[in-house]
Amino acid sequence: MSVIEVTKSNFEAEVLKSDVPVLADFNAGWCGPCRAMKPMLDELAEGNTAYKIVSIDIDEEDELADEYDVSSIPCLVVFKGGEEVNRSVGLIAKDAIAELVEG
Amino acid sequence: MIDYDIIVIGGGPAGMTAAIYARRAGKTVLVLEALSCGGQILNTPDIENYPVEAHISGFDFSQKVQEQAKGLGAEFRFEKAVELRDEGDEKVVVTNKGEYRAKAVILATGSANRKLGVEDEDKLVGRGVSYCATCDGNFYRKKTVAVVGGGNTALEDALYLADLCQKVYLIHRRDSFRGDDTNAERLKARENVEIVYNANVTKLIAEKKLKAIEVTDKNTGDVRTIELNGLFVAVGRVPENNNFANLIDLDGSGYAASGEDCHTRTPGVFVAGDNRAKALRQLVTATADGAMAATEAVKYVNER
Numbered sequence: 001m002s003v004i005e006v007t008k009s010n011f012e013a014e015v016l017k018s019d020v021p022v023l024a025d026f027n028a029g030w031c032g033p034c035r036a037m038k039p040m041l042d043e044l045a046e047g048n049t050a051y052k053i054v055s056i057d058i059d060e061e062d063e064l065a066d067e068y069d070v071s072s073i074p075c076l077v078v079f080k081g082g083e084e085v086n087r088s089v090g091l092i093a094k095d096a097i098a099e100l101v102e103g
Numbered sequence: 104m105i106d107y108d109i110i111v112i113g114g115g116p117a118g119m120t121a122a123i124y125a126r127r128a129g130k131t132v133l134v135l136e137a138l139s140c141g142g143q144i145l146n147t148p149d150i151e152n153y154p155v156e157a158h159i160s161g162f163d164f165s166q167k168v169q170e171q172a173k174g175l176g177a178e179f180r181f182e183k184a185v186e187l188r189d190e191g192d193e194k195v196v197v198t199n200k201g202e203y204r205a206k207a208v209i210l211a212t213g214s215a216n217r218k219l220g221v222e223d224e225d226k227l228v229g230r231g232v233s234y235c236a237t238c239d240g241n242f243y244r245k246k247t248v249a250v251v252g253g254g255n256t257a258l259e260d261a262l263y264l265a266d267l268c269q270k271v272y273l274i275h276r277r278d279s280f281r282g283d284d285t286n287a288e289r290l291k292a293r294e295n296v297e298i299v300y301n302a303n304v305t306k307l308i309a310e311k312k313l314k315a316i317e318v319t320d321k322n323t324g325d326v327r328t329i330e331l332n333g334l335f336v337a338v339g340r341v342p343e344n345n346n347f348a349n350l351i352d353l354d355g356s357g358y359a360a361s362g363e364d365c366h367t368r369t370p371g372v373f374v375a376g377d378n379r380a381k382a383l384r385q386l387v388t389a390t391a392d393g394a395m396a397a398t399e400a401v402k403y404v405n406e407r
Contacts, residue, residue, distance in 0.1 A: 031238060032145035032162035040139075069312055071242040071333065072229035089229030091138050091145070093181065 006054040016082040021051040026075040033091035034074040040094040110205040115142030117376025118211030120393030126175035128401040137183035141165025207400040214340035231313025236260035252337035258286035342378040365396035
C-alpha cells in the first residue's frame with residue numbers, strides 16, 4: 001500500500017472503520033519537518049499490510065485537525081478500532097515512527 | 104580497518120557542506136544523521152538572507168544541498184551517533200545501529216530546543232505547548248497565547264503571533280530585553296501584547312489541552328494565573344555535544360570550545376556549525392564552518 005490522502009469525507013471509512021491500525025499523519029505543505037518525514041512514511045507504507053498510513057492536510061481539513069486537537073505539526077496519531085491509542089508530535093526517525101504503531 | 108576517510112556527524116547545513124568540501128578533495132565521506140537532513144533549518148518556511156536565492160524554504164534548501172553532496176559521492180546513513188572513541192589514527196563512531204571507523208571526524212550536531220523544565224511540559228507538546236511560532240502559530244488564530252523568553256527569537260515570535268492572535272503575553276525573567284531594541288519597541292507599541300517582566304512560568308494547567316499557566320514574580324513571589332490556549336517556549340537552544348564531551352572541551356554553556364579553525368583538543372576531531380562556540384549562528388556561518396572543518400580534516404588526513 002502507499003500513503004492514502006484522507007479528507008473529512010473518507011475519514012470514517014479509511015480511519016475509524018479500518019480493519020487494521022492506522023497511522024494518521026497530520027501535516028501541511030508549508031511545514032518543513034512534515035515534508036522531511038514524507039519519504040519515511042512512503043517507505044513504511046510500501047508493501048505494508050499490517051497497518052495503513054494516511055495523510056491529512058490540516059489546511060484543507062481544519063475540522064479534522066480541530067476534532068483531534070492537533071495544534072502542532074507534524075503530528076502522528078495512531079488509531080486502533082476507531083480509537084486514538086498513540087500520538088507523537090515533531091520530526092522523528094523512521095524507526096521511531098514504526099515503533100509508534102507497532103508498539 | 105578504516106571505513107571512511109572522514110565521518111561527519113550531523114546532516115544539517117554545516118555537516119552537508121563539510122561533506123561537499125571533503126568529497127571535492129577526493130576523500131571518502133559518510134554523513135550520519137539522526138532524523139532527517141537539514142536539521143533546524145527545516146523549521147524555516149522562508150530563507151531570505153542566504154546569498155543566491157531571494158526566497159527558498161528550509162526544506163528545499165536542505166534537499167538541494169543533500170543532492171549536491173550525494174552527487175559528489177557522499178554517503179548518508181540515518182543513524183544516531185551515541186559515542187566517539189579516539190584510537191589515535193582511527194576514530195570510532197558508535198551509532199544506534201553499528202560502528203564506523205574513520206581517519207577524521209567532524210562534529211556538526213547542531214542544537215536542540217531548550218525546555219522550560221516545568222512539570223507536564225513534554226506531555227503537552229502539541230497540546231498547547233510549542234517551540235516553533237512560525238510552525239504552529241496558525242493554530243492559534245484569534246486566540247490567546249504566551250511566549251516565554253527574552254532573546255531575539257522570543258521577540259520575533261511574539262511579534263509574529265501578535266499579527267495572528269487576539270492577545271499575546273510575553274513572559275520574561277528579567278526587567279529588560281537583551282534582544283534587538285527595535286523588536287522590543289515594536290512589541291511595546293502593540294495593543295494586544297502584554298509584557299510580564301521578572302517572571303517565570305512555574306506551572307502548566309491542563310485538562311487534556313493546556314488552558315492556563317501560573318507565573319511567579321521573581322522579586323515578590325506573587326503568583327498570577329494566565330488563561331490561554333498556547334504557550335510558545337523560546338528560551339534558547341542546547342548544543343548537542345554531550346555524547347562527545349570525552350574528546351572535546353565545552354564552554355560554560357555546553358558549546359564546543361573551538362576557534363575559527365574548527366579544531367578541538369583531539370587531533371582529527373573537528374567541530375562545525377551551531378554546536379561550536381561563536382558570535383553569530385546563521386545558515387551562512389554554519390556552511391562556512393563546514394567548509395573550514397572539512398578543509399582542516401582533509402589536511403589532517405593527508406598528513407597522516
